Amino acid sequence: MKLYYATGTCSLSPDIVACEASVPLDLERVDIRKLPHVTGKGDDYSAVNPSGYVPAPGSPPPPARRSAWRCNLG
Numbered sequence: 001m002k003l004y005y006a007t008g009t010c011s012l013s014p015d016i017v018a019c020e021a022s023v024p025l026d027l028e029r030v031d032i033r034k035l036p037h038v039t040g041k042g043d044d045y046s047a048v049n050p051s052g053y054v055p056a057p058g059s060p061p062p063p064a065r066r067s068a069w070r071c072n073l074g
Contacts, residue, residue: 002026002058004039004048011055030054 003018003025005011009032018025029040037045037052049056 002028004028004030004045004054004056004058006030006032006037006054009054014055026058028058 001018001023003011003014005015005027006029015025015027030045031038031040032052032054037054039045039048045054046052048058
């Protein structure tokens with residue numbers, strides 16, 4: 001599953017839940033300082049979430065790209 005996130009928002013909560021549930025995530029940063037908001041790939045974020053809010057789920061990604069160290073909270 002893809003999760004769009006932005007620094008300084010509540011995006012960490014779904015990341016923690018997914019980690020605890022062993023759900024692999026493909027994370028993509030959204031720059032909310034720019035208008036329109038843009039993703040890390042330079043795409044217009046309003047195509048993903050017209051309201052512009054983050055976090056937001058995206059379409060399922062190819063096989064998981066999440067690093068194991070992200071889930072090591074202990």
